[in-house]
Amino acid sequence: MKQDINIFWFRRDLRLNDNIGLNQALQGNHSVLPIFIFDPNILEELPKNDARVNFIHKTIQDLKTTLETSYGSSLAIFHKTPLEAFKQLSEEYNIHTVYTNHDYEPYAKQRDTEIDKFLSSKKIHFSTFKDQVIFEKDEIVKQNGTPYAVYTPYMKAWKARFKNLSLDGTTPEANFDNLYKHTPTKNFTLEDLGFEVSSQEIAPYKLSSQSIQNYEATRNYPGKDSTSRLGPHLRFGTVSIRDIVKQAAVESNEVFLQELIWREFFMQILWHFPHTATQSFKxxxxxxxxxxxxxxxxxxxxxxxxxxxxxxxxxxxxxxxxxxxxxxxxxxxxxxxxxxxxxxxxxxxxxxxxxxxxxxxxxxxxxxxxxxxxxxxxxxxxxxxxxxxxxxxxxxxxxxxxxxxxxxxxxxxxxxxxxxxxxxxxxxxxxxxx
The missing domain is CATH 1.10.579.10 (DNA Cyclobutane Dipyrimidine Photolyase, subunit A, domain 3)
Structure with a gap:
């Protein structure tokens, strides 16, 4: 008899803490199987010594080890298309809901539509959540409902809405007891994925009270090497955007906060105007x-x-x-x-x-x-x-x-x-x- 489970699908949120979709999954009525998919559709486009693949691979291995040693669970890892992975999972388990966090890029939207269609055909819910941004999609728009195409008014509207938002308690304490207890699954080496060890390394980010306070004074001078290196960690979700925005708010550094708002401004532009991936906005x-x-x-x-x-x-x-x-x-x-x-x-x-x-x-x-x-x-x-x-x-x-x-x-x-x-x-x- 197949085991009843829910699934949490890690993507651009490679962390256990303050992970909205994971927390939601862990509150469900069934134990949660965490998964990660190395998607050939993405990997095949990348150089074979890509440092980002190295970084993701190491982060996934660390997540898997933590799940095994601390929670008696594991991370099911796949190297196939997401559709193939979910076909396999649906044969092995009685899946009730697949949880994950939103992704806004054109390929991700197309992929998620395909997965949603397949899961629906199996009577499996597909439940996704906002996690990698503070505001998304249509949350910050003009009064007439159209998207902002100029940064400054968008930024002002973002800040006005943010004032009424409490980031404390936005994610409940995760119930890790609800993780599915199962034996460790196959590990994929970089070589299995068709990659090699990169000579480059993604460094940990460095963010302190002092660096945030000095941000405006130092950010324009490349010789100072005073940047936080947050970019890859926000990109792959090894840090929560809410944690970073909270730090910026605590230090009251508007310029640093506005750089984070630029990130969300461009994300909603791509969401509303997907043609800009290949064509000029004007x-x-x-x-x-x-x-x-x-x-x-x-x-x-x-x-x-x-x-x-x-x-x-x-x-x-x-x-x-x-x-x-x-x-x-x-x-x-x-x-x-x-x-x-x-x-x-x-x-x-x-x-x-x-x-x-x-x-x-x-x-x-x-x-x-x-x-x-x-x-x-x-x-x-x-x-x-x-x-x-x-x-x-x-x-x-x-x-x-x-x-x-x-x-x-x-x-x-x-x-x-x-x-x-x-x-x-x-x-x-x-x-x-x-």
Whole structure:
């Protein structure tokens, strides 16, 4: 006779504490089998030495060990499509409800629709919850019900609603006694998944009262290395967004909080306007005749543009999987405006390389620098890659670390003249947009 169970499906919420969907599952009438699925649809798109897969793999193994040693349970791990995994589970168990947390990206929405349809055919409930954001979907919209397309009014509406929200007690104490007691299941090695050990590592995040209080004073200077490195941990849910927002509120740092709000702003933009994954938010910007020179793109990718701050950023990205946010704006602007290369090329490169890659934010920020997105920088705002050094790295600390050859004879000559590239960009954009 099949065992009666509920399932909790870990996805972008790889933690036991303050996990809304998991807590809801543990309050149900049946014991809970936790599962994780290594989805080939996602994995097949990634480099074989991807540090993010390494990070997820290690986090999953740690979760599995904790469930086994502390709770006498385990984590059922699959390496197959979600549909195949649930077909197998439905044959092995009498499943009442599958619990999980919302995911907002286009593939995730399509996948969840497919899973919901299959589970419904088996008379199994599919119950999903808000977990990775404070506000989602239609929770922050204009009075007429339409989504905000400008950040500042969205941010003000977000803060006004947040004032009336208590984050204390939003997740009840998890009843881990309700976990399904079963023997440990198969472990998948990285090699089983078709991956290898990465030379890069996703570092723990570093967030203290002092770093939050000093955020505004230090955030624009890449040489200070004072960023929290929270990105991948929010992306994969190894930390709760509620915990981070509470810390920002305790320290009363509005600038730090507003960066977290940008993340939610871009998420709701992607939710309401899924076409922006591949098309400009402002349609007429898709008329720009990009030059898209392969050789120039390769130089940009490798950090051989001849502009030290641009090169330092790209080399930091290639070496570590991270780039300072101020420098991201510069290298993005340089690609789109100095080289007139399609923002989608840069977005795809960042998607492959960034440990903290988050589809909504990556697309939102690339469209911002290209001028074609929501609340974007106007197209005539073109960062000067030389004067940016004086503003943000005047002691050359960052450049010396990541582009130490910048004063050597072997260092490449600037691939374009700033003034000429600026004029070319303005003329190209103007002609396409008029």
């Amino acid at each position: 349609p007429k910007y898709d008329n720009i005749p990009w030059r898209n020179k392969e050789e120039e793109f390769k130089k940009w990718c490798k950090g051989n543009t001849g502009y030290p701050l641009v090169d330092a950023g790209m080399r930091q990205l290639n070496t570590t999987g991270f780039m300072h946010n101020r420098v991201r704006m510069l290298v993005g602007s340089f690609l789109c405006k100095h080289l007139l290369i399609d923002w989608r090329w840069g977005e795809a490169y960042f998607a492959e390389k960034l440990h903290d890659y988050e589809m909504a934010s990556n697309i939102g920020n690339w469209q911002w620098v290209a001028g074609c997105g929501v609340d974007a920088a106007p197209y005539f705002r073109i960062f000067n890659p030389t004067t940016q050094i004086e503003k943000f790295d005047k002691d050359l600390k960052y450049i010396s670390k990541w582009a130490p050859d910048f004063q050597e004879l072997t260092y490449p000559q600037p691939m374009v003249d700033h003034k000429e590239a600026r004029e070319r960009c303005l003329n190209t954009y103007k002609a396409a947009l008029n």
